[in-house]
Structures are given as C-alpha cells and as structure tokens.
Amino acid sequence: MSKKRILLQFDTDSHASVFDAIVAMDAGIDRLLQYSNVKPEQVRDLVHGAMYTRGPQDLNRTAIFIGGSNVVHGEQLYRNAIDTMFDPFRVSVMIDCNGSNSTAAAAVLSAARHVNLEGSCALVLAATGPVGQRVAKILANEKCKVYLSSRSVERSQECVDALVAQGVASSRLAAISSNDEVWSSKALEESQMVFACGAAGVKLLTAEGLAQGKGLKVAIDLNAVPPLGIEGVGLMDKGVEREGRFDYGALGVGGLKMKIHKASVAALFETNGKTIDCQEMMGIGRDIIARETPVL
Amino acid sequence: MSKKRILLQFDTDSHASVFDAIVAMDAGIDRLLQYSNVKPEQVRDLVHGAMYTRGPQDLNRTAIFIGGSNVVHGEQLYRNAIDTMFDPFRVSVMIDCNGSNSTAAAAVLSAARHVNLEGSCALVLAATGPVGQRVAKILANEKCKVYLSSRSVERSQECVDALVAQGVASSRLAAISSNDEVWSSKALEESQMVFACGAAGVKLLTAEGLAQGKGLKVAIDLNAVPPLGIEGVGLMDKGVEREGRFDYGALGVGGLKMKIHKASVAALFETNGKTIDCQEMMGIGRDIIARETPVL
C-alpha cells in the first residue's frame, strides 16, 4: 500500500489559512498538518522532520506548502526550507502567500489569451505590492517590457532593483510614478496590457486614464472590493470586450487562479524536490489552458 | 467524486476541545481543521476562507463548529460567523460551547418524556449559568412557565432580560432568588419539573426541599461531580421513579446529549447555510427519540 500523501502547511499567521487548507484537500492530498505562526528560524527543525521519516523513495509523498498574509516572511520560510534540504532527502515545496503567486500567474495567462507576450509592453499599477511584483517579474521573464508604477518612483525603483537581483533582465523594467503624468501617459500609450494590482478599494486608473491607452488589448483589475482599481472594468469580467480591449476583473481571473493553485498542490506529489513559485505556476497554468482548449 | 466533508473547529481555548473533535469524527466528517484560541475579530478572515474556496454547489461539504469553555466568547464567534456570510456563500454553523446547548436540549427532552411541556411549569436552579439559561429559554419557547432561580434575584432578572432580548416571551419568565424561601417554596409547589444546572459540586436542593415539590413529575440534576446538585437524585439515574417523580442524573441525560451532539454535526452537512444552536437541537433530539421509540 503506498504511503499517504501528507502536506505540511507552514503559515506565518496565528491561524493557518482556511482557504489554503481546503484547496489542499480538494487537490487530493490524504493528510494535512497545519503549522501556524511559523518563524523563519523554526523551519529547519520542521523540515528535518519531513526529510528523515520516510526513505528517499517515498519522499514524493510528503510536501510543504508555505502561505500566510505576510509575503516577505513567507519568502524567508521558502528559502529556509529549500536551503535545509539536500539530495536525496528533498521534499517538494510550494509558496503561495495570500495567493499572490497563483493570482499573478493567472493574471498574466489571462492577458496571454489576447496578446503575444514576447516583445509587447505592459503597465503594472501598484507594482510594489506582492501581486504587482510577481506580475512584473513574470512578464519581464516572458520578454515583455514592463512599466512598474507606484505613487513613489523611489519605491518603484526599489522594486525594479529587487527583481534585477532575482535575475530579471534590467533592460525590460522601467520604474515610474503614478503621479508623473507624462510618464504615466507614455506608459499607457505604449502598453498593450494594463494590470491593476493595488490594495482593496483603491482606484488606480480612471475611465479617462484608461481611454488614453489607445493600444490596450487587455485591462486586468485584480482588486475584488469596490471601488474597483480600474474604472469601467467589472468584478466578474472575464474577457469582456470594450473599446477593442478584453477586460478582466478579480473574479474573472479567479477561476484560473484557483485551478493553478490546486494543480500546483497536486504537482508537489509528482516527484520529490520540486520547488513551485509564480514562475513554475506559469507552466502549470499553460498546461491547464492547453487541456481546456479544444483541438481544432 | 464528491468533495470531502470538512469541519472547521473554532475554539476559544488555547487547545481546541478533544471531546468535540472526537465526536465530530464519529459523526462521519472526512476532515477536521482545528483552530484554537480564536478571537471574535479573527472569525471574519477564517470564515472567508470557508466561503470562497468551493463553489456554492459544494458549500454543504464545509461547515463550522464553535466550541470552547467560554460560552460568552463562543456566542460572539457564532454571531460573527453568521454575520460574515451572505447568500449564496453560506456554510453551516453550529455552536455547542462546553456542550451547553446539547446538554440543555437533552435535559428538556428527557423531561418531555414524562411531562407535556406546553402549559406546565418548571423551576430552573442556577439558571444564570450557560446550561441553565438555555434550559430556561427552550422551556419558555415550548410554552412552559419558568422560574429562573439563582442566589441573587438581580442576576436572575438579568438573565430574564437577556432571554427577553433574544425574543423569549417575558410573560413566561419569572426571576427568583434561591435565598427567598417564600418564592422558592411557591416555585417548587407549582412546578412539574425541576432542573439543577449549577457548577460542579454545589448542592442546590436538599432532600427536604425536593419533598416540598408535591407536583413534581421530573427532577433532573446536570451536575456530574459529587456532591450532586439535587440530594437524592443519582448520577446514573435515567428515569428512575421515586415518590411519583422520574429522576435523571448527569450521566442519565448524557447518552441523549451525545446523540444530539453527533446528529447535529451530521446535520451541518445536509445543506449549506444551517445554523444550529440549542433551539435547533430540540428538533434534532425529537427526531432521535422518535426513531428510537417503537411504533405500536
């Protein structure tokens, strides 16, 4: 009898995410072990417990999910988990703090239904937040030019620098301020895609602003709480055509996001030693879309 | 394949109740997620995690159980959980802090085996405690007249006022003090039922006092730790006849209490959006009794 598929949920919050737990169960795992309030320095001992209980031939039946509302702390857990392991004692690890990775992947893949990413240009509003950073990173790695916008150009630049430090090509990233009308207009005019990645209830782009984007093929608003981030884009929009654009709201992206999240958990158990963050989720999401698209 | 039945156990204590967890598993749920030390202000995020993971058609496969030793805090969690949800994103919620709801329902239903509740009269001793309050509430809603007794008539009256605020008919509730011999005697003489709902090891009614209740058909003592709450009633009594009365001790009521608890957990998954507290447990308990009673 093969061993139970056990997922360890490491969460930085005082209560491990209910959402992540239920998705994990629906992804087909056998047993969930929830660990809340996990600190970076506690990861090593927890991971040792996962490495040394089952023989290497069974380590694909144990995996780690890292979540929680603090994305920065979650990233530390993720790095510490990976750094603790060595061959052949590796289990798979996935990170999706607050859904930021699966949301970013789903947003970019939604845009990719309408735009050939390579060589195109995108404006990412509120690019310094967890989702915005990841959208920008994925796009640049897909060979887009990306304008990263936030209220402060300094913070936008910090975000660019952080992405470059992660190996993203600096030539594809440009930091701008949303208060700088000249650059904002230029970015909008140049872009085929705009992504609003702001906090709940912050309007990032007015209808007039949106109309400036003559070349926009896609507008994606990831804010789920009114007022929405892009005026005129609906919460439920899923490729709604307006003015030559395809519009997506948070719930319109949510279905694909959920599928990516669930498929990523399932992928953890395919083999041991996998690491899954937003970049790997792009591949997982592309497979989902390919399976759903009828072959003509 | 239908989705796993997941129960979220929200508990106000630092360790979520072992008792409630085991009952839940024996009630046939598939997966339990235990959350301890839950504060009222944390309920919203936890409930959101339950609302938004599965589609509305599957929400009857997720439910919430609220427990813990602090009944007042538990009630806040219960209200906050219900207030957080809206159609069609509702999951079922049940509250049974320290077993107070299932115990109260089982006690009243035990009495109802011998007394026609409507129009009869009951004396509830230590009525200001969690179980006492619930016994009084259920009885009044069953159209009994209820004397709520505690050492202080002011506290009895506060309890009456609280029940009236919950919609119980004030005409059926009377606050008395256990130190007031005139009223205590009057209540005993008028009652067909007496319930002792006090803290462990507090004697609430002496043998002489009990003998004053000439019209008593039922005496129920819910205290499980000696000295018992009603002198002369045994811990294991389950409808033992004495002096024309049927007596019940805590363990004699316990079997039905346990069945109600378990059936209530199972009922959470029949449809989504159910709310189960002591009042709903009366119906669940009646169904259990009806199934167990042979049809002549």
Added chain:
Amino acid sequence: MSKKRILLQFDTDSHASVFDAIVAMDAGIDRLLQYSNVKPEQVRDLVHGAMYTRGPQDLNRTAIFIGGSNVVHGEQLYRNAIDTMFDPFRVSVMIDCNGSNSTAAAAVLSAARHVNLEGSCALVLAATGPVGQRVAKILANEKCKVYLSSRSVERSQECVDALVAQGVASSRLAAISSNDEVWSSKALEESQMVFACGAAGVKLLTAEGLAQGKGLKVAIDLNAVPPLGIEGVGLMDKGVEREGRFDYGALGVGGLKMKIHKASVAALFETNGKTIDCQEMMGIGRDIIARETPVL
C-alpha cells in the same frame, strides 16, 4: 463500521513534531489531532476529552502519543495522563520525546544481537542525557552491570539515584566520571558493551580509549553529527566487525529505532489502557527482530 483510530499528539514544543506526526500516519492511524505547547496542568482536561467521548468498548480506537524536545516535561505529561484515567475509561498512552525511548531500546537490542545481556557489563557514556539514562535503565533491568559515566560524578550519581527511585536495582548501577582515568579504564576493561549517548558533535571516546576495551564485543555511537562520539565508529555502521567488536553508528541503529517507533504506535490500538515507554519498547523490538530472523 468500526470507529476511526484517532491518535492525540501531545507535544511540549511550540510546534508539534513533524517527524512524530508522519511516523504516526505511516503506522496506520486514521486521524491525528496535534496539540502543541501542552503544559502538565492542561493534560487532565485534554485526557478527559479522550476518556468520555466513546464508550469503554471503543476506547482502544483512541490513543495518546507524548513527544517534544523537552524530555522532563514530556515525562510529566505522561504521568499526568496516566494518573487522570481510571478503569474502564482508559486509553493507551505512549511516550517517545525526541525519540529517546525508541532510540534507547533500539541501541540495546542492537547490542543484544552480539552479547547475552544478562550478567554482562556495559559502559554508558553521557549517561545523564535522555537517551543515556534510558539505555542504562533498560540494561540494568536486563540484569547487566552498568557504569554510568558523565563529566561529573555527582551528576552520574544523581542519575543513578533517579533510576533507583524508578525501581532499578541499585546493585547494578555504578556512577563514574569520564575525567577519572582509573575508573574509566576499569569500566572499559570490564565491559562487553560501550554506548555513546552524548550531544551532537561531542567526542566521548578516542581511538586509544576504545582500544583499551579489550573485552568489548559491541560499540554503539548514537551521535549522528560529526565529529562522532566514538572515534573509529562510522555513522552508517550496522554491526561492522572491527578488532573483534561489532560497531554501530546512529544511522545503523536508526532503522530498528524507526520500526520500534512505528510498531509502538500501532500497538497502542491493540487494546485500551496500554502504557508504552522504553521498557515496553524492548518487547516490541524483540518481536520485530524475531519476525525478521529466518527460522532455521
């Protein structure tokens, strides 16, 4: 349908051991309830929850595992759990804090492959630690003479006194200091077995020291982190012959330790009311070895 086999994991650490949880699942339990940060004074309520939910006829389907890195606190939990229960409301309880019990049993059973324990002599290095104490206790109960060595003879003597208080025959225990060359030499020369039970990375016996043990049949080093505790014994050694000795390293003992741990968890559910610590694990380990040894 028989009830689920539920294991309660009581752990003294802020996160209940991942290792113990995974082993429990691989031992065939149905459901695990993890309780972390458990204090001795909290055990009673938790155990009550286990005692009173299922009828006595089903109590062999609920059991308690006590673990965590603090062995002294774990022992308190274990005693409190046992003291809370009474017939017929007993569930089985096992203690294996940091694996100290299963490791000690596996070490002694490894030695017993080569030495007839009764009447032989053993030197236990770092005998005051959790594993060392247990190795010494088991050996003395198997009628070995045991030298308990630590840097301070006073601490060695405290350990002897503690074992005597637990009922071990004082005539079989001798406290020595590792700094006392005369006694250390005498112990080495007299012993057929030497066990190194020290903290990670502390060398307890040099190659020259080991060579003094002319009568040694077995050398077992339970330290898994270099530098190893006995110079010349390899981490993976599993009965490697050297100079007429059979040598075992931590990983060489680890396979049997893991089997004992797993079989002990399974044994909890054979009947209710079992208590399993290092002494019971000896019997469980002997059964494992007997089953593995081909009958000629």
